[in-house]
Amino acid sequence: MTAPALEVKELQKSFGAIHVANGINLTLPRGARHALIGPNGAGKTTLVNLITGVLRPSSGDVLLDGEAITHLAQAARTRRGIARTFQVNQLFRALTVLENVYLAIGERSGACRRLWRSAGAERAVIDEALDHLQSLALVADARKLVKELPYGRQRLVEIAIALAQRPKLLLLDEPAAGVPSSENHLILDVIAKLDPNITVLIIEHDMDVVFRFANRISVLVAGAVLTEGTPQEISADARVRSVYLGEGQGQGHGGAP
Amino acid sequence: MDANKLAPTGAAGSVAAARADAANALARRDRFRIGEALPWVIGLAAYLVFPNQMVLGGQTLIMILFALSLDLILGFAGVVTLGHAAYFGVGAYAAALLVTDLNWTEPISGLAFAAVFAAIAGFVSGWLLLRYRGLALLVLTLSMTIMLQQLGNLFRDFTGGYDGIPSINIAPLFSRFDYDLYGHAYYLYCLGVLFVAFYVVRRIVYSPFGQALVGIRENTARMHALGSPVHGRLVVAYTISAALAGVAGALFAQTNTLVTLGVFDFDQSASVLMMLILGGAGRLYGAFVGAVLYMVLQNILAKMSPAFWQFGIGLLLVAVVLLARRGLVGVIDDALTGLGGYLPWRTWGKR
Numbered sequence: 316m317t318a319p320a321l322e323v324k325e326l327q328k329s330f331g332a333i334h335v336a337n338g339i340n341l342t343l344p345r346g347a348r349h350a351l352i353g354p355n356g357a358g359k360t361t362l363v364n365l366i367t368g369v370l371r372p373s374s375g376d377v378l379l380d381g382e383a384i385t386h387l388a389q390a391a392r393t394r395r396g397i398a399r400t401f402q403v404n405q406l407f408r409a410l411t412v413l414e415n416v417y418l419a420i421g422e423r424s425g426a427c428r429r430l431w432r433s434a435g436a437e438r439a440v441i442d443e444a445l446d447h448l449q450s451l452a453l454v455a456d457a458r459k460l461v462k463e464l465p466y467g468r469q470r471l472v473e474i475a476i477a478l479a480q481r482p483k484l485l486l487l488d489e490p491a492a493g494v495p496s497s498e499n500h501l502i503l504d505v506i507a508k509l510d511p512n513i514t515v516l517i518i519e520h521d522m523d524v525v526f527r528f529a530n531r532i533s534v535l536v537a538g539a540v541l542t543e544g545t546p547q548e549i550s551a552d553a554r555v556r557s558v559y560l561g562e563g564q565g566q567g568h569g570g571a572p
Numbered sequence: 573m574d575a576n577k578l579a580p581t582g583a584a585g586s587v588a589a590a591r592a593d594a595a596n597a598l599a600r601r602d603r604f605r606i607g608e609a610l611p612w613v614i615g616l617a618a619y620l621v622f623p624n625q626m627v628l629g630g631q632t633l634i635m636i637l638f639a640l641s642l643d644l645i646l647g648f649a650g651v652v653t654l655g656h657a658a659y660f661g662v663g664a665y666a667a668a669l670l671v672t673d674l675n676w677t678e679p680i681s682g683l684a685f686a687a688v689f690a691a692i693a694g695f696v697s698g699w700l701l702l703r704y705r706g707l708a709l710l711v712l713t714l715s716m717t718i719m720l721q722q723l724g725n726l727f728r729d730f731t732g733g734y735d736g737i738p739s740i741n742i743a744p745l746f747s748r749f750d751y752d753l754y755g756h757a758y759y760l761y762c763l764g765v766l767f768v769a770f771y772v773v774r775r776i777v778y779s780p781f782g783q784a785l786v787g788i789r790e791n792t793a794r795m796h797a798l799g800s801p802v803h804g805r806l807v808v809a810y811t812i813s814a815a816l817a818g819v820a821g822a823l824f825a826q827t828n829t830l831v832t833l834g835v836f837d838f839d840q841s842a843s844v845l846m847m848l849i850l851g852g853a854g855r856l857y858g859a860f861v862g863a864v865l866y867m868v869l870q871n872i873l874a875k876m877s878p879a880f881w882q883f884g885i886g887l888l889l890v891a892v893v894l895l896a897r898r899g900l901v902g903v904i905d906d907a908l909t910g911l912g913g914y915l916p917w918r919t920w921g922k923r
Contacts, residue, residue: 367797393799405797407790413594418787421780422798430781430808435599437780445591454587457594480798 318381320345320514321484326365326375328538335361336372337538343484343531346511350529351518352549354558358538359518360402363486366516367399368392379484394423396483400473400490402518408462412453412472415461416444419479447479451505467498474505485509487517491524503527526550534558602778611860615763619756626755632867633762634823637769639847639859641816646845647854648777649809650789651702655713656817657840658697658720663690663818664825664835665724668737671826677743683765683822690818691811698810702803705792714838721836736832740825758827765823769816774856776812785809789854846885850892852899861900 321343328336335358343349351359364370366377368389376385384392407415420440421427435441448454451471456464461472470490477485491502506528509515519525525532526546533543534555542552549555618629638660645651663686670676670685701712724731731737744750749757776782784805787795795802825831834840843866851862866885873881896903 369796389796390799390801393797399797401794401797405791405794407787407794409790410786413598414783417598417780418783418795418800419798421783422795422800426780427784427800427805428781430776430779432779433599433602433775434778434780434783435595435601438595440780441595441598445594449587449591454590454594457590458597476794476798 317345318378319343320347320380321366321516322376322378322381323362323366324376324378326362326377327373328361328365328370329373334538336365336375338375339535339538339540341533341540341543343514343516345514347514347516348528348530349514349516350525350532351516351535352520352522352525352532353535353541357535359535360488361538362535363399363488363516363518366484366486367397393480396481397486398477398480398482398484399486400470400477400488402488402492404466404469404473406461406469406472406476409460411458411460412448412464412475413441413444413457415472416447416475416479417441419476420444423480444479447475450478451475452501465498467494467501470494470502471505474502478509482513484514484516487515487519489518489520491519491521602774608857611857612763612767615766619759619763623756624754626759628867628871630755630758630762630827631824632864633759633766634820634827635844635847635867636860636863637762637766637823638817638820638844639851639863640766640770640773640856641813641820642844642848643853643856643859644773644776644785644816645806645810645813646848647852647858648782648789649785649806650792651705651806651810652710653713654710654838654841654845655715655717656813656844657836657838658713658717659690659694659814659817660821660824660840660844661717661720661724661833661835662693662814663687663821664831665731665737665821666690666818667822667825668740668831669730671740671742672737677741678747679742679745679761679826682742682826683819686818686822686825687815690821691815693818694814695807695811698807698814702806702810714841717836717838717841721833724833724836731833734833736830736834737825738830740829740831742826755827762823762827765819769819770856772812773816776809777856781805781808786854846889848899850889850899852901855899855901855905858899858901865900 319342321341323339323341326336326339327334339362351362353359361370365372368387372385376383378384379395379397384395407418417434417440418427420443421437424440426437426440445454445457448457451474453468453471453475456468461469464472474490487506490506491499494502503524506517517528529546531543532546532549534541534549536558541554541558542549544552619626622629642656646653666686666689667682670682676682697716701709701716704712725733745757745761751757784795784800787800788802788805792802821835824835847862847866848859849862850865851860852858869884870881873884892899
């Protein structure tokens, strides 16, 4: 039996007396479509930061394909095949869409080490960048500055960059957050069509998205996994209902159930 | 032509056209444009029109080079430093000591010698300091330059202390062109060196590496997430920047025939920063516009009254920072864009 694509073991993280991760366990087999839900402040983005190496855990382990990567820095984990999107856009706003994706590929392939060659002469990088843009129907926007795009399209660029990193593991942190519902389908279509070989962990508040997309769901509450199961199991779980209806209500999430 | 709308209905041709269009735009962005000849035409014209101003002209070219070196790290990579005079100073002293202590007077190899020393200084300090950003980095670069200055004062026998190193007499350029009192040969020498340095910087900023520097400036966190060795990239850029600042310092030593510890003054670091902000950081030609304006204004206003000069440059800076954040070249960009949408040079996005 092959090792799971991602394994999170007893992950702990505290800032002083506050435990933001309190013994999180999570296992994603290769190709998983796994959703992480939970009320505000449950530690979902913290978990993404712990997996990607933005934060170091106080204790516990993160394993990628069975190998511990807990000691590795963010850049090293990226090179091992972890990519993420951000809850709030983290784009190169003053650069064109093409240049944004170009950077992702250039840093992955090592092209960005070259300083005596024209960036435009890297045809392989440009062609691959355009392939990614084409698959997300962004080619017509390639020459536009990112900040000139509507927010929904900016979210697509966010995903295009992550895909251009050719990830084995993709972490989507609320990919549809802030997108007007009229543009929502753009994001959902893209997520539905992701390469089945990529293991995907998605954080999402919109239950429609979660149920459409995920075949497993983990519920994170107060820094620990409350329960895990299929969408049917989760929607039938009384504790989950109480967490969402009891505490999750009124915290201002666009797509809360 | 909206390729996105047409794509699903099978108009693959328009997607292909949009792809080619985008790829071409990227491939052609570093072609030399007609407007880029302007600074060099002006540089040569100045030589013919103001033959009596060539000493000021040479000093201005040196400051352009200094500001250009700062532009690479500040304008493109977004690293704000207040210690760039350190590398100018190291280059100046390296070039001076090469002549006075080692009796090596050939000027061009002198520049290379200075570049190497400044690059070493840039590499070591960059490797140590570029882990920090913002205020911490400002203070660290500032203190490092002060420490270097005091180090120079400590080893007085070697550096001449505050009296400096006098009579740095270099050999004729290409063992042929001697220097006259009016600085004619010096001016052309500086113009040639500036051109080479400009070509180097221009190539770098249009390279994939240069694109990564702009990426670091625009969003460092995302570059980390892309697996970019951000610190390494910055150290490389900083080392090149320091080497070029060292060349500027070496030119200063060679044309001035005197170097004192004044080259490490805070004033130097601040002036070069002001020139770059004035002209526009991160746009290559900002260094040209800023340095020329600064030097010419200094010359004219300071002749009237030193207070006039200080006040004048202060007022101008305030105006630029408040009204034209992207510098004077940014203002010209906007004006030309408004007129017809054609820019004779490329810009790196509006901020």
